[in-house]
Amino acid sequence: MAFLSNKAISEILYWVTRKKWLIISFILSISLFYFPSPEGLSSEGHRTLIIVMIVLILIISESIPLPAVAILILIMQVILGVDTPDGVASTFMSDAVFFIMGSLMLAVSIVSQGLDKRLALGIINITGNKTWRISVGFISVSAFLSSFIGEHTVAAMMLPVALSLIKNAGLPLDKSTQLSSLLLFSIAYGCVMGSIGTPSGGGRNVIMLGYLSEFGYGNISYVKWMLYTYPILLLEIPLASLVLWFSFTPKQRHLDSAIRKLKVNVAKSGKLDANQIIAIFLFIMVFLGWIFLSPLIGLGIVALSGVFLYLVFGLIDWKEISHNTNWGVILLFGAAISLGIQMKETGAALWVAEKALINLEVVFQDVTIVRWFVSVFLTSVLTNLLSNAATVAVMGPIVLDMGGDPMILGITTSVASAFGYLTIVASPTCMIIHSTGLINSRDYLKAGWKLFFISIVLLLLVSYLYWPLLR
């Protein structure tokens, strides 16, 4: 160290403390690489699991940028001999990645149209000025809309409405209050709940559909998915409304003056303009495309067609799409899906699934409960630590290799990955409301744990009592 200046040593120490999880994962991966492969696991499967472990550590610790994690997944697959460069490239791009890319671009295109003021007027015309009705309205509208388009799109349109109401109610926008918590959680949890409603509600649903098709378990149509999941969503709305109201009961039972000011503000924006009408029309076309054309051309291509039309009609320019689209997330999900496929191909997923079944069967005595425990409980815990789409990308191949009905387990896993009520990182909408500065981390637990358990019980009941009727 004598040849280094104090400043250089200090910089190295800073890097080491900030990147300690990267260093730990590197050391762990080298140690595990030289360990003999466990019985029943191929050497490729062994190496694939090393990559999975590193990826989980790096995503949770956020010690390197997400795009760097994505690139690392691709590099390690080749360097560790899991697959050839061409093989990795072919698993990297799929309709699910097209969908994630298309829906992120669509979100930018839709949000930029300024439809939020129209939406605000629509909601308050239905709900009136009672606070509890406004909260129920926020949950219902957020859930309904986010069942068709990405939850972040809905949150981006709903959040200004809520903040405007809070401001017009004379409350500070730099301090958390019961009213701000109630309205903001109504949006966030409404969006999270809604995202299970249709395949296009969230990238993770499409990832799961992609796995089902890739692994040869067949396809689920857009409408069939809705038949499975929409009842859960409809049941969750009143339950979530009650939980949120009793967790964050505000002093303000009526928001008369806030509503009046909001109406005046919205009235200033005038009637829908031509671009907004075209934007709505195009989105309806995309929605119909998802229902009727996706079995033929895929959900991703439909989403990209929508983006194409928004660009062609001049509703948005490429610069804005390019600037506001999170390319790092697209790269990461592409890489995570590629890793998921390798888990299946190398037998790593099957090995983990078998080990889980053997070990957990000792605890639960019943294989059905074990499958349910893994697909629902572990998924919903992991989704609160990781992110919902990354959770499905990792858990999907394991769950589908656990035996039982893959369709049911696949949908269950996808639905459970939406139970991200407990932490800020669980879903984009949770992070969006946190970024307002009006929500503390402990507020997520206040109502979140109740909704977490209610949702699990609801999923259990619906999957045992209702889903068999659909078979």
Place this chain on the structure above:
Amino acid sequence: MKILIAVSSKKYSKPTLSVGMNVARAFKASTTIVDVGKKINEFSMKDVMMVQERVENWNIDRPGVDVLEWAFGYLAKNNFIEKNDIEAGFPKNTLVDTGSNRSEVYLKGTVCDNVNLIIRNGNVIDELKDEVQKFFYDVTIIGGSQRGNISHDLIQYIDSSIFVVNNFDLNKKYKILIAVNDSPNNRKAIKYGVRIAQAFGASVEAITVSKTNHFGEGYKKAVKWCKKLLRRSNISFNHKFLTGDASSVINKEAGDNRIIVMGSSTKNPLLKFIAGSKPLEVMKNCNCPILIVK
């Protein structure tokens, strides 16, 4: 000379801003006031940016703007910025996104070249370190409420002098307590102490602490130089030789009505990382503002 003042809220940051601007005035320093907001998870970064743009369309400020607006009000009230800027009001529309989660507003200063107001988002240490590294600040001033568990990282990683405005009461009269020793950073610390004493119109108490009763030549020379400078600067002062553990003696002498000024440790950073240092010990345990000069 460039000074960075980190504020966090209207409620708690008034002493930090007040002390910071007084120091800026003393050094005629170009000053930047920064509010470091919550860290945004990378998965949601673009979504949050998109939402903030929509929210601004509804004439609702994003988090942090209210803190800068409050800081602007303070600067205007105390004439730290030019009249034209004051009359134009807080220019939130000129808050320019300069990339890396950083937005900035420029104001023309009166007692110093300029006063910039910026918002950053992320981990406090990471953001302050990045700001200091990119824009070469000499002193970083931060509130005591933010001190918490970050004292170590502040001293270890921020490449500027650190002024922690801990328990500062705007109505109280403070003296400046300068720790004099033979360390390489000590002369700079004494010079800073003198400027701050002038800015606050305060007298100076200089102390030299040794573990034993023996005070080496280096210490004696440093004391002589310190006294000479204080006399030349027309500052009322006294000096004491004290015996004991340096960090506990300094904290005991400081109480809650002194501003401690001391040089940073020049030990190898690796040793400091493992075993800590005297300035770190003093900073962790002191009950008053402290400036560690690097």
